[in-house]
Amino acid sequence: MQTITLNNGVTMPQLGFGVYQIPLEETAEAVYQAIKAGYRLIDTASIYGNETETGEGIKRAITEGLVTREELFVTSKLFILQASEDKAKETIELSLETMGLTYLDLYLIHQPYGDIYGAWRSMVAAQKTGKLRAIGVSNFKSAKMIEFVGLNEVKPQINQIEVNPWNQRVEDQEWHDKYDVQVEAWAPFAEGRHDLFTNPTLAEIGKQYGKTVGQVVLRWLMQRGIVALAKTVRPERMAENIAIFDFELSQEDIEKIAALDKKESAFFDHDAPQQVEWFMERMLDTEN
Ligand SMILES: NC(=O)c1ccc[n+]([C@@H]2O[C@H](COP(=O)([O-])OP(=O)(O)OC[C@H]3O[C@@H](n4cnc5c(N)ncnc54)[C@H](OP(=O)(O)O)[C@@H]3O)[C@@H](O)[C@H]2O)c1
Structure with a gap:
């Protein structure tokens, strides 16, 4: 498995599950x-509700x-x-x-809302004690990532964001490269939206x-130097998705492929008022 070295020297597999x-x-x-098929990077989150099963x-x-x-390289995330x-x-x-587990390889702030600076202080402390090998953020726009790097002593190792052929994030990747924050792609297949699999x-x-x-x-993401997470429940597709080297x-x-870029999310915009409202209402409902 091809690996990527993060800004704190930790190496991680470039393709994950x-x-x-x-x-x-x-x-x-x-x-x-x-894992049997060869994946070593496993990505979950507290909000997925399946940390126990993972x-x-x-x-x-x-x-x-x-x-x-x-x-193994195991990731989880804290929610809003x-x-x-x-x-x-x-x-x-x-x-x-x-x-x-006694440690996690990567821990992320899942969404760019709430007291992210307070959360970061605890994550930095847990990293110092060895409970978290790498720490990062998710769904941060480039401007937010730059602010976060600027105002913290320890910068994120990763920003996990949507990257797929419809939303290629080329400029965002340039900003992340400038600040040495690794881009990790969620929904590399855009969950099949816009008929991706028959394009x-x-x-x-x-x-x-x-x-x-x-x-x-997935190969396109590997060649761009992006870490990619693919999801499938089918063993034959697990084997297919890893046979890209x-x-x-x-x-x-x-x-x-560059010509396919729509430069917009196949899902939603994290800054859109309706979306933030949806998150806030959901939080109050679930108290998660
Ligand atoms: N940080 C965040 O906010 C965030 C948001 C979303 C996702 N993520 C992470 O990123 C991971 C991947 O994203 P995702 O699960 O949303 O979407 P995805 O990986 O883009 O797409 C998954 C979909 O593609 C299908 N699929 C997978 N391989 C295929 C293949 N070779 N041929 C045809 N269909 C295939 C799967 O169906 P089957 O299962 O039926 O094969 C599933 O419906 C997640 O599991 C999660 O760990 C993070």
């Missing part, structure tokens, strides 16, 4: 199968001797109401306990190499 929206009863098996899949893979804990100094401290401990341009590019659309997209997209292919 995400467990968002996997039904609870399937999560442990999916994580186990993903931990179970990891434990089974370790117990059966497929991997050691040190070979956990974004304060005290709550973050508690939530880190809770994530570790829930997953049955003629992507299919034609893949045909030249005997590769699928999914493989072209035996071909290289040409400059011409890359230009064709």
Whole structure:
């Protein structure tokens, strides 16, 4: 597995497996199968509600001797109401306990709302004690990331943001490169939106190499130096999505993919008032 070195010297796999929206009863098996297929980076979050099951899949893979804990790179995230100094401290401990782990390889502030500065202080403290090897943020626009780097002594190692052929984030990546904050792509397939998996341009590019659309997209992210998280519950697709290190997209292919950029989210804008309102209402409903 190809690796990337973060700004604090920690290395991580460039391709990973995400467990968002996997039904609870399937999560442990999916994580186990993903590790069996060769994935070493596993991405969950407290709001996904499946940290327990993710931990179970990891434990089974370790117990059966497929991997050691040190070979895995496990990520979790704190959500909006956990974004304060005290709550973050508690939530880190809770994530570790829930997953049955003594440390996490990466811990992120999931959304750019709440007392993110207080949460960051607790994350920095947990990093110093070795409970978190790397720390970062998610869904921060470039301007917010720059502010956050400017006003903290320890800068994020990662910003996990939406990146896919419809929302390529080229300028955002340049800003992140400037500040040495690694871009990690969520929803690399845009969850199939805008008919991604049957897109003629992507299919034609893949045909030249005997590769699928999914493989072209992930390979494109690898060649851009972006860490990518792909989700699937199907073992055959887990194998397909990881078989991307035996071909290289040409400059011409890359230009064709660049032309697909709509420069807008396939989901929502984190700064849109309606979206922030949706998050706030949901928070009050769930008290999560
Ligand atoms: N930080 C954040 O705010 C945030 C937000 C969203 C996601 N994430 C992370 O990023 C990970 C990935 O994003 P995502 O799960 O939203 O979306 P995604 O990976 O872009 O897309 C997943 C969808 O694609 C399908 N799929 C996967 N491989 C395929 C293939 N080779 N051929 C055809 N279909 C395929 C899956 O179906 P099947 O499962 O049926 O195969 C699923 O419906 C998440 O699991 C999560 O860890 C983070």
